[in-house]
Amino acid sequence: MSARHPTGAAEAGGSGDAGTGGAGPFLAHHFEDMGHQLETTTLGIWLFLGSEVLFFGGLFTAYGVYRANHPELFRYAHHFLDWRLGATNTLVLIGSSLSAAWAVRAAQLGRRRVLTATLLVTIALAVTFLVVKYIEYSHKLHEGIGWGASCHPSAEILATLPEHARALPVPARLGTFFAIYYLMTGLHGIHVLVGIALFAWIAARAGRGHFGPGYYGPVDAVALYWHLVDMIWIFLFPLFYLL
Amino acid sequence: MTTAAADAPDRAGSYLAHGRGARSWLLSLDHKRIGVMYLVAIGASLLLGGVFALVLRLNLWRPSGGLVSNDGYNRLFTLHGAVMIFLFVIPGIPAALGNFVLPLQLGAKDVAFPRVNLLSFWLYALGAVLFVATLVAGGIDTGWTLYPPYSLESARGLGILLALGALFVVGFSSILTGLNFIATIHRMRPPGMGWFDLPLFLWALYATGLIQVIATPVLGITAAMGFLERVFHLGLFMPEYGGDPVLFQHFFWFYSHPAVYIMILPAMGVVSEVVSVFSRKPIFGYRFIAMSSIAIAVIGFLVWGHHMFVSGQSRTASVIFSGLTLLVAIPSAIKTFNWLATMYKGAIVLATPMVYVLTFFAIFAVGGLTGLFLGALATDVPLHDTYFVVAHFHFVMVGAVMTAFLAGLHYWWPKMTGRMYSERLGLVSAALTFVGFHLTFVPQFVAGVLGMPRRYATYAPAFAGHNRLSTVGAFVLASGLVVALYGLLRSLRTGRPAPANPWGAASLEWSASSPPPWDNFERTPHAPPGPYDYTGLRHVSDEVGWVRGEVTP
């Protein structure tokens, strides 16, 4: 997110450790010094995260409305979701948050190899998350569980439900539950994808030695974004898989 | 400073001369060029929306319509609303004037994130293209409020999908602008400028930014949900599939009511600047005005349900929303009386921006006070969805916001272009706009009280008189805008060069030359004693403008 001086890009190959405090190759022309630039970038990211909270907030509201008015539907439908996969993904994301936070620490301390390693671990865990998600999605779609009007669970999957749920008729609005499920986890998944792309970009720049104690704003910014993605999953997991 | 550009402004070094060709504009990271590009795009949107409005008014000349079909009329008012709201009024003051002025008022070289700023402009442009594509795809006839089930029925094809896409994209443009402005105001203030030394325009932009960042994402997600509902029948909003249409209304108004404050707050900011400068007096009650902007932004979030008093919303919700809605009257009253007190014992200069602002007072008073009728439950029920509402929001959004936009445009025009506009044409346009505006919308209040619902392609013959007056007024209003446009464009060729400080204003943007150089200030300027401290400013001549300090003749 940080803006740089147009001519700064040309010098981008230079040492990342240059200019602690003063002007460096990555200092945009309208900032006074690197500290000024860092704090401004961080503020911008936080505002963006605030906006993201409301972006997801609309979906959480939809969840709340339908859950409050059709609690039996949600209790029935969560049996279709495997909490073990959800819990696995929760731990995967916590791990990736840890490595992202560690990457910021490495950048701040100028430990380049640790930085690259933690970034790669973060990316690997994020990919793991998506793979698990892919398994869940494809399994559901294979068993006829789409969203909205295209939700017709197959007899096989109905047979796997716990006994008390099997006794119930399939609710007419199961598709609405899965609409909310796919919307929320799907939007979250898109954020994970974007996160992977951002970390890949950061890792590439880290490889070129851009980051160090004097300039680590982009690492911090992407990590902050990543923690928010983690935070949203922390709420999605119990709401869909456990309740 | 005393020897400031006495001759023609140094255009060679200005931002206008910094690079030539389309690329140097379209990819510019300079907040001033981005502001000017916004201004052009917004002006084009205003023209488009205005033409739609005139056709609508012509169709309403006769009770049975006839100029266009009912469906044609419905498409026209939908696009009139959508284009005016999303492409003109919401981005109007913040994105065009705000972009240009904000860093200058802070003595900064640019906004905090110039690239985000350019991205925001391009998202806006993409959204505008999508709206035009909607038009090409046959238009939409859903009303700008897009209420399901009507808007998401299977009969509605590509048009509605394009429009929802446009909302999504324009929404993100707005979020990024707001975010950028907040960060800039937080972090780019010059040494010595505390929060209460900010020009009030910046307080207004700050409050606006908060709304943009918090409310607009809900519009985005609502548009996305609507899009998917239309394509995949998710069962969220369409009763046919088990959804709840009133839920959409909640989502829509959670954004779209605060959006009204995205429009009016920057307008109030412009008024605060102009009224002080042209009264030659510090603004009265700075802190109350600043805090009332924040109060409006916060209360503005809690009132969306007043659009739903007759929609089947629960009674509890209606009572809560009515109470909160009426509270908005208080910060609005504070501002109005503080502006009036600013003029008290001043030395009022009747230049075009000030005349626009004087008309703003009357228009905003009517717009605000008629809001009481609609915030109070008992009177809202009969007036809801009638022409009373149409007149009310046009007083606020067209009357107040557009008048303030024109005031601000004339006020900062010399800074933007380095040319003085013609005062005579400016005053004529202000007068025509004022008269035309009232002729258009006052009859609509009466028609609404008498029970004429809005969005009617045809109407009972009893309302013919009201509608004809209104149609005549619309053309007078349009002529006022044409005169304003002509006056401003003509000044680009024939206007005399503007001095750095033609109005004797004290805020920092006037210490840069007109037009400002590419990076605004050689060195970060020190904050002035106060943004409204006019002591020591002397008018030297029309060529030199106002300068601070003693002048040797």
Add this chain to the structure above:
Amino acid sequence: MTGANVSERSAVAGQGGVHVLGPRILIGTAAALGVLTAITVGAAQVDLGRMNVVIALGIASAKATLVALYFMHLRWGARFHLVVLAGAVAFAVLLTAFVVLDTTEYQPDVRAKAAAAAPGGAPRP
């Protein structure tokens, strides 16, 4: 870390300046998050009626707070960052609360209509 010549501008919001998180804090936070995940999974296996929702959301909020305070170093960052996050969450909660309140209140009218529309359903009220 940004050097000695932090300008007046930077000092405005940069209260604690830069804070490097130590390994113990990082690992401790992650471990706490893992433990809380285990607890929430365990609690969900027991049927406690409405308390299940309260417990699950309570634990999720605790976890989110840990992430925000430590991983996102809010504890040491500028106070305004906290204001932004808390404000955004407050408005999101407000939206949800208002809309849930409203829709649950008019839900009987939706159910009545559904019953009336169903074949052989109850007569209209």
Add this chain to the structure above:
Amino acid sequence: MGPLVEIAARLAAAAPRFLPARASSVAGDVDRVFAFVFWLSMFFFVLIVALTILFVVRYRRRPGRLEPEPSPSHSTRLELLWTAVPLALVVFLFAWSTRTWLSMTGAPSDGAGRPLEVQVTGRRWSWWFDHPGGKGAAELHVVVNRPAELVLSATDVIHSLYVPEFRLKQDAVPGRFTRLAFTPTAPGTYPILCAEYCGTDHSRMLSSVVVHPDQASFDAWAREGVAADGSLVALGKQVFARKGCVGCHSVDGTRRVGPSLKALWGREEKLADGTVAKVDGEYLRESLVRPGAKVVAGFADVMPPVALEERELQALAAYLQSLAEAP
């Protein structure tokens, strides 16, 4: 609050004369709130405009008056004054208006007997009112001074029932019921308008409410012409109105959204795809089930499918036939 109420009541007596007639028990209360807000607004509007003009005239910058006179740059007392006064006024307005509204929207409670319950259905672009006793009609019938309770719904999109003379309005929302209770106070016929945008003929979705002068008059109306008299044509006419066909198809030759049905039966119609179809029972049946199958040339394919019972279909056919035979 006593003196304030009195002032407000006096102002109400001087209410603006341009309001529509009052024909429901709440109209008077609503108008009193309206008058209060009206005069309150007038006062502040005149104050603001007068001060603006006064200041411009007195303090205009002119030769000999180039500089402002010294005056305070703020005054906490004044500012608190114009915070507190509007606050008090809006709190008063809120209390008054909300009390009025609660009585407007609550269930009718006065002991004037059981309320008259009417089921209201909104659809594009007409209203349908099912009165007690099985009488359905395209217009609403109520009895003066007898509370009425409407239960509204809609079959397609949102509509809004609006009677200016009653000062009442309520959306009819598909998928749920909404309610509107009122007591008419003056016999007569008043227009019903649709106030929620619903498409092509939104502005022509008109009906009326007939306020009978007494219960006997209402009962007489409710007995007459109920389809039990066995005539297929009469039933067909009812079906035509109740299913909302009348919203798009005239029976007098006027062109509306759909073709007029006057003298249509038995005719050869040119279709949009260039072919020709004879209007008979089969064509009618197909057009109701799959409206898009054979669209008459020059008209848009906008008609929704209409579900009819066999008897209703035959009745409708008989009614269309009668339209063709009419002079």
